[in-house]
Amino acid sequence: MINKDLSVEFLGVHFENPFCLSSSPVGNCYDMCKKAYDCGWGGVVFKTIGPKHFLIDEVSPRFDALTKEATPFVGFKNMEQIAEHSLEENLADLRRLKAEYPHKVLIASIMGTNEEDWTELARLVEEAGADMIEMNLSCPQMTSHAMGSDVGANPELCKKYCAAVKRGSKLPMLAKMTPNITDMVPVAKACLEGGADGIAAINTIKSIVNLDLQRYIGLPIINGKSSISGYSGKAVKPVALRFIQQLRSGIKDLPISGIGGIETWEDAAEFILLGATTLQVTTSIMQYGYRVVEDMKNGLMHYMEEQGVDRLQDLVGRANPNLIPAEELDRDYIVYPKIDEEKCIGCGRCYISCYDGAHQAMIWNEAKRRPDCDHEKCVGCHLCLLVCPVKAISAGEVVMKPGRQGDPASKVI
Amino acid sequence: MTRKYTEELERGYTALTVMEEAQRCLLCHDAPCTQACPAGTDPGRFIRSVRFRNFKGAAETIRENNALGAICARVCPTERYCQKGCSRCGIDKPIDIGGIQRFVTDFEAQTGMEILKAGPENGLTVAIVGSGPSALQAAATLRALGYGVEIFEAQEKAGGYLRYGIPEYRLPEAVLEHELSLIEKLGVKFQFKTKVGQDISLAELKERYAAVLLAIGASQAKMLDLFRDNDRVESAVSFLARVRQNHGQIDLPSNVLVIGGGDVAMDVSTTLKMLGVKNVTDVVYEEFCEFLASEKELRGAQELGVTIIDGYVPTECREGVVTFKHRHIDSQLTITVEKIILAVGQQVEAANLELPLVKNEVEFEGYQADTKVFVTGDIAHGDKTVVWAVKKGREAAMAIHQSLGGKA
Ligand SMILES: Cc1cc2nc3c(=O)[nH]c(=O)nc-3n(C[C@H](O)[C@H](O)[C@H](O)COP(=O)(O)OP(=O)(O)OC[C@H]3O[C@@H](n4cnc5c(N)ncnc54)[C@H](O)[C@@H]3O)c2cc1C
Numbered sequence: 158m159i160n161k162d163l164s165v166e167f168l169g170v171h172f173e174n175p176f177c178l179s180s181s182p183v184g185n186c187y188d189m190c191k192k193a194y195d196c197g198w199g200g201v202v203f204k205t206i207g208p209k210h211f212l213i214d215e216v217s218p219r220f221d222a223l224t225k226e227a228t229p230f231v232g233f234k235n236m237e238q239i240a241e242h243s244l245e246e247n248l249a250d251l252r253r254l255k256a257e258y259p260h261k262v263l264i265a266s267i268m269g270t271n272e273e274d275w276t277e278l279a280r281l282v283e284e285a286g287a288d289m290i291e292m293n294l295s296c297p298q299m300t301s302h303a304m305g306s307d308v309g310a311n312p313e314l315c316k317k318y319c320a321a322v323k324r325g326s327k328l329p330m331l332a333k334m335t336p337n338i339t340d341m342v343p344v345a346k347a348c349l350e351g352g353a354d355g356i357a358a359i360n361t362i363k364s365i366v367n368l369d370l371q372r373y374i375g376l377p378i379i380n381g382k383s384s385i386s387g388y389s390g391k392a393v394k395p396v397a398l399r400f401i402q403q404l405r406s407g408i409k410d411l412p413i414s415g416i417g418g419i420e421t422w423e424d425a426a427e428f429i430l431l432g433a434t435t436l437q438v439t440t441s442i443m444q445y446g447y448r449v450v451e452d453m454k455n456g457l458m459h460y461m462e463e464q465g466v467d468r469l470q471d472l473v474g475r476a477n478p479n480l481i482p483a484e485e486l487d488r489d490y491i492v493y494p495k496i497d498e499e500k501c502i503g504c505g506r507c508y509i510s511c512y513d514g515a516h517q518a519m520i521w522n523e524a525k526r527r528p529d530c531d532h533e534k535c536v537g538c539h540l541c542l543l544v545c546p547v548k549a550i551s552a553g554e555v556v557m558k559p560g561r562q563g564d565p566a567s568k569v570i
Numbered sequence: 571m572t573r574k575y576t577e578e579l580e581r582g583y584t585a586l587t588v589m590e591e592a593q594r595c596l597l598c599h600d601a602p603c604t605q606a607c608p609a610g611t612d613p614g615r616f617i618r619s620v621r622f623r624n625f626k627g628a629a630e631t632i633r634e635n636n637a638l639g640a641i642c643a644r645v646c647p648t649e650r651y652c653q654k655g656c657s658r659c660g661i662d663k664p665i666d667i668g669g670i671q672r673f674v675t676d677f678e679a680q681t682g683m684e685i686l687k688a689g690p691e692n693g694l695t696v697a698i699v700g701s702g703p704s705a706l707q708a709a710a711t712l713r714a715l716g717y718g719v720e721i722f723e724a725q726e727k728a729g730g731y732l733r734y735g736i737p738e739y740r741l742p743e744a745v746l747e748h749e750l751s752l753i754e755k756l757g758v759k760f761q762f763k764t765k766v767g768q769d770i771s772l773a774e775l776k777e778r779y780a781a782v783l784l785a786i787g788a789s790q791a792k793m794l795d796l797f798r799d800n801d802r803v804e805s806a807v808s809f810l811a812r813v814r815q816n817h818g819q820i821d822l823p824s825n826v827l828v829i830g831g832g833d834v835a836m837d838v839s840t841t842l843k844m845l846g847v848k849n850v851t852d853v854v855y856e857e858f859c860e861f862l863a864s865e866k867e868l869r870g871a872q873e874l875g876v877t878i879i880d881g882y883v884p885t886e887c888r889e890g891v892v893t894f895k896h897r898h899i900d901s902q903l904t905i906t907v908e909k910i911i912l913a914v915g916q917q918v919e920a921a922n923l924e925l926p927l928v929k930n931e932v933e934f935e936g937y938q939a940d941t942k943v944f945v946t947g948d949i950a951h952g953d954k955t956v957v958w959a960v961k962k963g964r965e966a967a968m969a970i971h972q973s974l975g976g977k978a
Pocket residue numbers: 645646647699700701702703704705722723724725729730731732735736737764765766767785786787788789807810833834837916919946947948949953954955956957959
């Protein structure tokens with residue numbers, strides 16, 4: 158079995174590998190975190206701890222999932238708030254975890270209703286032995302507007318609360334962002350000004366996932382009603398990656414803990430290449446268990462080997478320069494699709510999609526049941542590549558658009 | 571339907587279709603498939619790796635647990651082992667574990683992975699007699715523990731029944747050669763055309779090596795008295811070996827009788843059909859309800875048009891005229907054929923090897939015969955299949971290691 162060093166340094170803390178539980182029920186108590194550490198997770202972000210005076214009262218049921226064809230959990234909706242256990246219990250769990258796993262990273266997620274709360278919680282979790290603090294500025298379903306994503310959408314409040322946390326603790330501190338805003342950069346900057354050392358992104362996206370069509374109610378149903386609440390899992394990965402890229406281009410070398418839909422080593426590598434140093438996971442653990450980390454770690458090691466990289470840190474942000482504004486992209490050429498008639502099984506899906514969703518460029522040979530691309534009409538959008546069930550279509554001939562200069566062979570396609 | 575003997579019969583998965591099959595897997599807790607694999611190949615684990623797109627990790631799991639992973643993927647009677655208790659049966663049908671394993675090991679070969687490693691040399695060398703699957707697994711395990719390994723094989727080439735038994739359309743030559751090359755790369759030495767007990771004595775091996783492992787299998791065909799000294803009669807293993815060595819290029823009559831109802835009989839019948847024999851009749855002692863052959867092999871033979879007659883025992887044979895009687899009803903059958911192939915089992919041939927054999931197995935439990943001699947494979951207790959040979963190969967290697975002072 159391959160063995161490569163996956164360790165990273167993040168905000169001055171050593172992680173034996175970048176994989177952490179994100180703050181959520183997957184890191185709700187001592188026993189769970191212990192099992193996760195034993196399974197090989199590098200760190201844990203403990204379920205968000207709130208102030209003593211804020212009483213948590215959860216709904217039942219509290220989850221729903223988006224499916225597509227036979228795939229369950231394309232996306233996952235939850236209506237949960239923060240830790241249900243008492244402050245004392247949570248602090249005792251933190252203490253015990255740090256004592257028993259001194260070399261694993263323990264991050265305390267906290268959330269207050271005012272500056273005093275934030276300061277006090279920061280002080281308490283540092284005292285309990287946490288290595289790092291994560292400020293939850295982003296839960297979209299809190300029952301108080303002084304908490305959660307309402308705070309995270311307000312740069313001034315974020316800055317104030319970050320400063321409050323810094324008054325309570327000297328620990329390195331992450332501010333966890335809500336994706337329920339257009340531009341994350343001003344909020345992140347405000348957090349850094351307030352004293353945050355890095356950014357965690359993203360928390361869940363406000364959503365309605367399914368409705369009960371007979372009773373006209375969103376799911377899950379709580380005594381005949383439902384609410385807008387947080388969406389996570391594979392479906393949110395593209396949104397998370399986009400925010401991370403924007404953060405890295407808005408704030409140079411920003412330390413980021415990446416979150417949102419991580420399920421495989423490939424997902425993990427994408428977050429790293431876009432600038433995340435550590436990674437956090439919830440939904441795939443809820444669906445499959447802590448064991449998902451095994452293939453993430455092993456797969457990432459093989460990837461490093463293939464890339465000829467010995468330090469994971471060397472991959473962080475490698476893709477950032479290759480994401481540029483749309484107006485800067487090279488628009489001078491077209492890549493025509495190439496059809497492999499041997500591989501083609503004659504389903505005609507490329508024909509349907511090109512006609513109904515592209516440029517009527519696929520010609521269907523009814524006798525042969527094979528497609529053929531009319532270059533006069535084809536714009537090179539590659540919808541056909543994406544729908545072909547056997548990958549019989551690939552990127553083919555590159556041609557310059559009429560009147561454009563350049564060498565088609567030099568294009569990186 | 572024409573199919574080529576040298577071409578693999580079953581179509582393999584592609585990177586796309588293997589995900590569809592892996593997606594059917596329920597990723598069970600305490601995976602029953604994993605518990606049921608005799609060799610500990612851990613399908614629950616490697617299917618999960620496929621599911622999470624970690625093909626290389628899947629290959630590591632397979633190979634580290636089973637040095638013949640690509641072979642087992644093709645020849646394992648999975649319905650008796652890993653697929654038997656598959657939880658997916660609660661919905662429809664078991665996961666095609668062999669197919670997924672085949673995809674992963676093909677991927678491993680295509681990407682040139684070399685997962686098996688030799689351990690630091692410990693200065694001791696073990697002699698292995700035979701080069702069938704149990705010998706090969708034992709060699710890989712011993713090399714990993716740092717032992718030198720020298721294999722003595724009576725035949726010209728390595729593999730035992732992997733080479734001289736199982737037909738090419740089920741186990742392509744290239745797959746066997748690749749698996750062998752991985753084991754050779756570990757530094758295992760082979761000495762061919764050397765029959766122990768004849769060309770070299772067991773005593774000499776015991777003197778020269780730290781331990782001797784006998785992995786001689788059941789390499790001799792059983793004969794029925796009725797068919798002795800009849801030049802139309804050939805044994806199944808002799809026939810299959812001949813076909814395999816000639817890659818299917820042999821002369822055959824148009825009318826052949828096969829006697830026997832196990833997997834070997836199915837291999838013979840199917841091979842005959844693939845080679846273009848027009849009339850292949852297989853007469854079987856067992857009735858269909860008590861059949862020994864796996865469903866897959868039986869189906870394969872039937873699909874190619876083999877005539878299978880169940881419940882008959884041969885009572886008389888004169889040249890090419892064979893008479894059978896039904897076991898339970900008053901019925902008689904006479905068949906006239908040009909060639910008769912007997913697939914009625916194999917037996918151990920262990921001349922001068924001082925083995926206490928009862929019914930083609932050693933009479934003791936475990937693997938150790940005396941202070942220096944160990945046994946494995948078909949001659950040891952347990953199922954007579956490739957995957958069991960792998961299991962026994964590893965366990966016998968560990969027994970040798972322990973007896974030489976190593977830790978389990
Ligand atoms: C036609 C056929 C089809 C089969 N199909 C399947 C299948 O699909 N799936 C499955 O799981 N199992 C199958 N089996 C069973 C499987 O092949 C055996 O269980 C397995 O090969 C046993 O392995 P082994 O290591 O004990 O030795 P073998 O494979 O029997 O090899 C023994 C080797 O030892 C050598 N040898 C013997 N005596 C000496 C000596 N004195 N000196 C030197 N060398 C010697 C022999 O030449 C031979 O190479 C099949 C068997 C046959 C005959």
